[in-house]
Amino acid sequence: MKMKFAVAQSGGPTAAINATLLGVIEGALENGAEILGAVNGIKGVINDDFINLNDIFEDAQNRALLKNTPGAYLGSCRIKLPDVSDGSDIYEKIFDVFKKNNINKFVYIGGNDSMDTVDKLSNYAKNNGIDISVVGAPKTIDNDLAGTDHTPGFGSAARFVASSVKEVARDSGVYAEKSITIIEIMGRNAGWLTAASALARSDNSTAPHLIYLPERPISREKIIEDIKNCPENNIIIAVSEGIKDENGEYYCAQSTQSHDIFGHAQLAGCAKVLEEMLGAEFGYKMRSVELSVLQRCGGHFTSRTDLDESEQIGKRAAQCASEGKSGIVMGFKRTSDYVCTIVENNVCDVANKERKMPDEYISDSSNDVTDAFIKYCKPLIMGDVQVITENGVPKHITR
């Protein structure tokens, strides 16, 4: 049977998920295979909504643009498939579409939920004697997937976070008056990306001065004490959006009693909540900065290591599919400082699992990271990427 690929992207955007898509396309092209892209993840398969990728990406310039375009070229979705025991209709639909299009290789690029889809589809195929390889390629800026040293997309987001924290420190340091600047970084349950802010430090730049992670609940009193003990004039605090107090309550949830002029509940971020709280306590000049989606779509300042690895892992996923492997997801294994090889994990060992920061990466004081974390994280943000620009702004490819 002639080899024919489908590929799709799922979950939240990153600056490197298109590099992985490029890798999958290159893997297919090297096998002389056709490759279709499903629009908006598994939804595109269900709706038989594909675009032909061979025509577009035989062009080298388009391939270069794809590697440097943030977001998700094929579009994304947030769908979790039902258990097959709850009804096989959707599975029949999916495999009908695969069959109709002669697709026998499917690579799904995504995070936790997407690996659940890989798991379910590969099991369904196996249990129903359908000859199709279903392979997962990981991505997430959160770095919280199991079975891998780190995730594609994390390095670029970490570089953007560390660089932005350093730049905000220059900004907040210009005035002689005491100040506190709180920078909110993505990470609901895992603090990896917030921890990466520590890479902003250098011989002449001490920010961030305090780092709070979701892995360690932190009381108001402890935060206030930490600030009192901080000798800096312009204090920079990096916080995960998902930090909790000593009762396990999210700080960000503690603004919900607030209402705007229209009477709607306002959900502020945790940085805003801390800004109010600490402003009342200290009376310093206060500012909160949310890095917001910029940290995951900052294609103008990515990590070369991350983009190259993201491409390689996609290529390897396509290669595994071409070899007939199924029900696996790619991961990185660090073999030395710094060399990573790509490993194949059974997807059932990865799906629906969440990898939090281990204790050895968090300081005993619960307000910083350890040297072991710095050693772990630093190689992932290294390497400059020459941005392709057009009229002064990054040039992107769109479908």
Next chain:
Amino acid sequence: MKMKFAVAQSGGPTAAINATLLGVIEGALENGAEILGAVNGIKGVINDDFINLNDIFEDAQNRALLKNTPGAYLGSCRIKLPDVSDGSDIYEKIFDVFKKNNINKFVYIGGNDSMDTVDKLSNYAKNNGIDISVVGAPKTIDNDLAGTDHTPGFGSAARFVASSVKEVARDSGVYAEKSITIIEIMGRNAGWLTAASALARSDNSTAPHLIYLPERPISREKIIEDIKNCPENNIIIAVSEGIKDENGEYYCAQSTQSHDIFGHAQLAGCAKVLEEMLGAEFGYKMRSVELSVLQRCGGHFTSRTDLDESEQIGKRAAQCASEGKSGIVMGFKRTSDYVCTIVENNVCDVANKERKMPDEYISDSSNDVTDAFIKYCKPLIMGDVQVITENGVPKHITR
């Protein structure tokens, strides 16, 4: 009398104000002069708090780092001097410190308020027969100074804004569901920087789809109508922080009735206010993004044109001071597309004035900019800068 310079920085930080400082230093060094840097603007003069810049910046690597470090190397302040008729004590103090340190050239880098200081100091010197040249070098990301085609610092901020808006458009466009993303950009009274978001557009990227500026009051009903008329699935709206409604009320002020859990009034930005308002109206997925201080300290993605011009204008300011000129501020004059020369303005024609967007740059629909604005703005964001990095993040020089 031997030539001796003092230089200081004032007002809000930018990514290019240190390039101007570099230019002033270079101008002094070329004249074989000593140059002192006053710490925290005019405060540093008042407190006799100087650092010697010759030693540090005879080193070429330090000069390169200074050009690429955002913030304000010497520190800043926000001080407006009293009218001399209200008491000359502070002026006597300042000129005593100048005399004590043998300073006869003073270059002040800053915005509106700083040019007021240049005006007052040069007048005081003239009226009291003190032989000192006081010269201003402009800076502000707001681009709202009089007597100049544009301001140093604007081009880099504009590049960061346009690039970020384009990247946020990639991010918000990944899902099939309808969405509205509101991006809040600095500019309380002048819309230049928000207008620059239009440079995000290219053949295959239509965002931003609506642009609202402080120069044109806009009603809720008009915003809602504009959105209804917008054919896009994922709508991106760029708004100045200072937009007002048809009654001249700031949108951002309309959240002050909101209180957090601690009972404190919460001042949300206008994007947050619009997010609530439009979410209630349309029921789409909503997001607001504040570019916050990142847009003025984004030293990792500056405009080469801006950095080079900022350096040149500083050098010219030092040159004017060395020639004994006083009471002037440098400006740019556009002579062709795109060539700018540096002109000397009387500081009294510049200080305390605010240059808003002219009508010819704003569309009749009040929700976009014109082609004339694009033609004006585009050259200012052009040119890549090779970022100097250290361990994967930008390397900065600090005092």
